[in-house]
Amino acid sequence: MTKNKIIVVGAGAWGGWSAYMLQRAGYEVTLIDKEGPGHERAGSGGKTRIIRMAYGGSQVYTDMVDRSFRLWEHYCEAWSEDFYHEKGSLWMFRGVDPAYATLSQPLMREKGYALNKVGLDQVAKRYPQIYLKDITSAFYEPKVGYLEASRACKVVKAKFEEAGGTYVNNKVISIEGSSKVEAVICEDGMRLVADQFVFACGPWMKALFPDLNSVINITRQEVYYYQSPPGHSGDDLPIWLEFREGDHMYYGIPDHFDQGFKLAYDQRDWSLDPDKDDRGVTQVILKEMSAVVANRFPDLKGAELLKHHTCVYESSLDGHYIMDRPDKFSNAVMLCGSSGHGFKMGPAVGEMVVSRLRDQKPFPEEFRRERLNGMRQAKSPYEA
Numbered sequence: 001m002t003k004n005k006i007i008v009v010g011a012g013a014w015g016g017w018s019a020y021m022l023q024r025a026g027y028e029v030t031l032i033d034k035e036g037p038g039h040e041r042a043g044s045g046g047k048t049r050i051i052r053m054a055y056g057g058s059q060v061y062t063d064m065v066d067r068s069f070r071l072w073e074h075y076c077e078a079w080s081e082d083f084y085h086e087k088g089s090l091w092m093f094r095g096v097d098p099a100y101a102t103l104s105q106p107l108m109r110e111k112g113y114a115l116n117k118v119g120l121d122q123v124a125k126r127y128p129q130i131y132l133k134d135i136t137s138a139f140y141e142p143k144v145g146y147l148e149a150s151r152a153c154k155v156v157k158a159k160f161e162e163a164g165g166t167y168v169n170n171k172v173i174s175i176e177g178s179s180k181v182e183a184v185i186c187e188d189g190m191r192l193v194a195d196q197f198v199f200a201c202g203p204w205m206k207a208l209f210p211d212l213n214s215v216i217n218i219t220r221q222e223v224y225y226y227q228s229p230p231g232h233s234g235d236d237l238p239i240w241l242e243f244r245e246g247d248h249m250y251y252g253i254p255d256h257f258d259q260g261f262k263l264a265y266d267q268r269d270w271s272l273d274p275d276k277d278d279r280g281v282t283q284v285i286l287k288e289m290s291a292v293v294a295n296r297f298p299d300l301k302g303a304e305l306l307k308h309h310t311c312v313y314e315s316s317l318d319g320h321y322i323m324d325r326p327d328k329f330s331n332a333v334m335l336c337g338s339s340g341h342g343f344k345m346g347p348a349v350g351e352m353v354v355s356r357l358r359d360q361k362p363f364p365e366e367f368r369r370e371r372l373n374g375m376r377q378a379k380s381p382y383e384a
């Protein structure tokens with residue numbers, strides 16, 4: 001293969017893995033990031049992200065997670081790293097149809113993964129720490145765990161450099177070209193040219209592609225870490241998710257890395273400017289979160305808040321990914337709209353980018369940008 005130059009903008013989970021996979025596929029890759037891989041303000045910032053197979057009956061995501069699981073495990077072994085920590089997960093449904101679980105089951109079974117319905121009496125016996133009031137059904141998924149998010153991004157970037165890739169710490173401020181991208185221009189005037197370009201800028205994607213404004217929303221996702229009472233560590237409890245009426249979903253990771261009991265939510269109600277807005281604790285969200293955690297885990301009532309992190313979702317209108325060619329440019333791809341569930345997919349996204357650029361294999365139809373034209377905003381990907 002002739003050496004073909006590729007520039008990847010954005011060293012988060014999607015850009016970092018894409019750059020690594022492209023470099024390994026024989027391209028000459030330059031990876032650019034304005035703040036570094038997995039930094040605090042990026043979508044991939046923070047300590048942990050969950051990887052799970054259950055995907056509400058979606059074939060495309062089930063295939064992608066299956067591939068990602070294999071790749072995470074492969075690279076953990078190949079690099080002697082332990083990014084993946086298997087914990088199992090308890091899916092709880094509070095008065096809502098458990099379709100997200102039941103639709104996942106046949107697709108998972110086909111690939112050899114389990115998602116078992118469990119009686120509430122069994123849950124109560126196994127996990128007496130959980131107060132099950134109002135929970136109407138529960139499922140247990142054994143092969144679920146958390147990935148070390150920020151750390152993995154930094155290691156992927158280091159492995160990319162070891163493979164011969166070039167990393168540049170700079171901010172791309174504009175794109176030069178009309179039907180093709182000729183170059184990207186950086187804040188300090190640096191002009192970088194290549195044959196092909198990959199844009200994976202997470203919450204900052206709209207700054208380079210303003211036409212995404214109508215189809216992507218950036219939201220504030222606060223994560224809380226509470227002091228864990230005895231019996232609430234990752235060895236005592238699984239990862240848990242609770243689906244509630246109104247398409248609200250809350251989830252948590254019991255104490256891990258001694259940083260406390262993690263609690264987060266999947267709601268897209270609070271918007272955020274990734275550069276300008278304050279990222280401190282929002283009292284109204286803290287109040288809601290503290291009530292949720294104390295309701296389900298009574299021993300956490302009044303628990304001390306140890307840590308807080310405001311992260312960002314970069315959500316498409318329907319909560320599904322955008323992997324496509326930008327309208328204007330024939331030699332570029334854009335990877336965005338990761339919609340709060342993209343971290344786990346990093347390795348699979350990287351492979352798909354190689355297939356797209358090297359083998360001209362199209363991205364899945366489901367991820368085309370044009371599907372979003374004229375669509376209304378869904379509250380969450382779990383919305384019927």
Ligand SMILES: Cc1cc2nc3c(=O)[nH]c(=O)nc-3n(C[C@H](O)[C@H](O)[C@H](O)COP(=O)(O)OP(=O)(O)OC[C@H]3O[C@@H](n4cnc5c(N)ncnc54)[C@H](O)[C@@H]3O)c2cc1C
Pocket residue numbers: 009010011012013014015016032033034035036037038039041042043044045048049050051170171172173200201202203204205208221222223264311312313335336338339340341342343344345
């Ligand atoms: C609280 C929270 C919980 C989540 N939980 C999960 C989970 O459990 N499982 C899961 O799979 N996913 C989860 N996600 C989603 C997941 O973290 C994101 O989908 C994923 O990390 C996005 O990766 P990315 O590479 O697209 O974007 P980012 O990580 O945001 O990376 C984009 C990068 O581009 C750089 N950049 C932007 N613009 C420029 C520019 N002009 N020039 C140079 N560099 C630029 C930025 O500095 C940044 O490093 C969660 C997200 C949040 C916020």
